[in-house]
Amino acid sequence: MSRIVVKNLPKQISQEELKNHFSLKGSITDVRLIHKNGEFRRYAFIGYEGEGDASAACDYFHNTFIKQARVMVEMCHDYSSKERPESWAEKNKKHKEKKSNKSQLKEASTNNIETETKKEGKKKKERKKDEDSLKEKLLGQYKDDPSFTEFLKANKKGAKEGEGAAVFAEQESSSEAEEEEDQEEEEEKEDKLAQKKNVSDQDYLKSLMKTETQDKDHIEGKKPLKKKEKKEFYTVVIRATEMCKAKQSNSRTFTKKAVKAFLKPLKFKSLRIPKNARMVAYVGFKTEKEMKQSLQKDKSFLDGVRVHIVKHEKPSGNGDTSNQNTNTPWTAKEEALKQAEPVAESGKLFVRNLWYSVTEELLQELFQKYGEVTDISLPICKHTRRAKGFATITFLFPEHAVKAMTELDGTNFKGRILHILPAIEPETKEQQKENLSFKEKKAQEKKATAGSWHNWNTLFMGSSAVVDIMAERYNRSKQEILDSEGKQSVAVNLALGETQVVDETKRFLEENGVSLEAFSSPGVQRSKTVFLVKNLPARTTAKELVELFSKFGELGRVVLPPSGVTGIVEFLDSGEAKKAFRNLAYSKFKSLPLYLEWAPIQVFKTDFVAKPEETEEEDKKTEVDEITKKRRAISRFSPVT
Known part of the structure; x- marks a missing residue:
């Protein structure tokens, strides 16, 4: 891990001061001061290019002072690492889960006790019912027995009293049955409330209180209060x-x-x-x-x-603000991300929070562990000539992209935490295609297949350009060269002229450091920054090519033979080269379509070396350094007073 955390920082410290302080032990890729609600929390994360630099900085700066504050420096860990300490949020979450589990156990135990007591009460009621039914049966048997009536008369209670007692017993039993039914209904309601899982003890008691207050209001005849409506004037x-x-x-x-x-x-x-x-x-x-x-x-x-x-015009209501919020660019981006094709189908990843000095080679090394990478798009800033901090990576098989996304998202890369999302495909202009003519549709199809190798012919030359060169060289008109009444046919004349121009271009390219053997080897890997420019009009100059291609980025070398029919253009950045190739392939240049072809990898025998350009400020600095050196030399031999 090439990322460290610095704690107990002084309250007033800037990002630049922290970067300058910790850059003594290596090149820093990221500095992040942590704030909450606009207030600095006195700790920061610092990313280094290599793990050795981070560990050296941790050992060197730990327990040192920054503006009278003793700082603590520790190594960071990945989110998936087992050594990573738990955050306060995770600890609080676990504590809440334990509390909820305890409360659930208590609720379960109380529910069990309640159910058991209810069962016992129901059993007692059933026993009473059985006893009452037995008594009724016995009374029914001995009701007409004279000895039973004599027994009753022998006691102080009379027959009338016995009849009244029997009636009273019947009324009492009926009233008890009604009370039992009411109690059972109330118990069923309470059981339904208690059986709800998400209802806490307080909510359960509140619900019981609400029913009581509702009954009181119903009895007293109170009406619910109506809200006052605001009058509009x-x-x-x-x-x-x-x-x-x-x-x-x-x-x-x-x-x-x-x-x-x-x-x-x-x-x-x-x-x-x-x-x-x-x-x-x-x-x-x-x-x-x-x-x-x-x-x-x-x-x-x-x-x-x-x-x-x-x-007075009233401000827009909630509906208008909601429409404004939906029309914002970030909401449109969020909706596009939701509707984006999943990685399991597209195989395309969008990687952000990259180091600004990252290169395509570093990204290739990182992602090719998970599968074959077909394309890497790394945009470059025109002013700083450094990466913009994000890239698009395309895998040959989508399952490899899914694996790379799951394993690399949130991990450390050159001192920065990677954030990987599914890439959004550019919008297709199907409606515009329908309105195009047949010729324009064919041109678009050719442009789409410009990058495929089967369309390439290395030293292709247009017949019109060959005729123009021959007419200029032999001081003849085009009509005389294309005359069919001569000794030789027109096809033979054009073939001889084309072979002569091809030989001249080969000789010129070899003299200017181009390896022609790279073109002859089949299945050679193609470059990402150099391509051939073909089907140019005769006598095209290198200045015209520079003006045409420099719009898309910084150029390295531009090689163009004197005939001006076929040339080689080199870009310093592969992303800018792809952009130029995509926009200029089959586009019209001086009434002729441009044919572009990616050159082989080792097309140039030597690497490009930029010429050092000394500015006025550098010249002034060198002059000042020379003057200071002279003054120091004089001061050494000056007499001491």
Whole structure:
């Protein structure tokens, strides 16, 4: 891991100061000061290019002082690492989970106890019912028995009393049955509330309290309170003119009495005079007719001040703000990301938070571990000539892209945390294609297949360009060269002229450091920065090619033979070369379409070396250094006083 965390930093420290302080132990790729709600939390993350630099900085700067603050420096760990310490958020989450588990266990135990008590109560009720039913059966058997009646008479209770007791017993049993039914209904309701998983003890008690209060309200006959609806009036704004504002004092405001006298005989329903605004009043009328009548008093005097009266336009409501939010560019990007083709189908990844000095070779080394990479697009800034911090990587097989995304997302790369997303394909212009002609559609199809190798012919030359060169060389007109009545046919003349031009171009390319053997080897790997430019008009100059291709990026070498029919163009960055190739392939240049072909990898025998260009500032620096050296030499031999 080439990333460190620095704790206990001073409150007032900038990103540049921290970078300069820690750059003693290696090249820094990232410095991130952590803030929360605009307040610095006194710790930062610093990324180094290599792991050795990060460990050396950790050992060197740990327990050292920065502006009277003793800092602690520690090594960072990846999110997936087992050595990574738990954050406070993770600890709090685990603590909450433990609490919730305990509360769930308590609820389960209480529920079990309640169910057991309910079961016991139901069993007791069933026993009582059985006993009552037995008593009723026995009384029914001995009701007509004379000995039983004599037994009752022998006791103090009479027959009437016995009959009344029997009736009382029946009424009592019926009332008990009704009470039991009501209790069972209430218990069923309570069981339904208690069986809900997400209901806590407080919510359960609140629900019981609500039912009690609702019953009370129902008994007392109370009606629910209605919310007061805001009345909408037709509002106008009374505002003083700018000249009158300048003349009056800053504390001058309108009064209710003055506004009322100004608007007579009109009667307003609302009046609002803001405290912060000077000489402004908002007046609301009940009808639109009254509002229009008040507008007629525009440019009249209120309390000695000329005023303007304008209809008040209400700000856009929630619906308009929601529409504005949906039309913002970031919401459009979010929707495009949601609708993007999944990585398992496209095999394309969008990688961001990259180091600004990263190269395509480094990205190739990182991602080719997971599968064959077909294309890497790394945009370069034109001003700084460094990467913009993001790239697009395409795999041959989509499953390799999925694997790379799952394993590399959130990991450290050159001191920075990678963030990988599915890449969004460029929008297809199908509607424009439908309106194109057959010729334009064919041109677009050719442009789309310009990068395929089967369309390439290395030293292709157009017949019109060959005719122009032959006519210029032999001082003849095109009509004489293309004359079919001569000794030789036109095809033979063109073939002889083309072979002569091809030999001349080969000789010129070899003299200028181009390896022709690289073109002859089959299946050779193609370059990403150099390509051939073919089908040029005769006598095209190198200056014209530079003007054409320099729009897309910085050029290295431009090789063009004297005939000006076929040339070689080199870019310093592969991304700019791809952009130029994509835009200029089969485009029209001097009434002829350009044919582009990626050159072999070792097309040039030597690497490109930029010529050092000394600026005026560098010249001044060298002069100053020479003067200081002379002064030091003189001071050494000067006499000491």
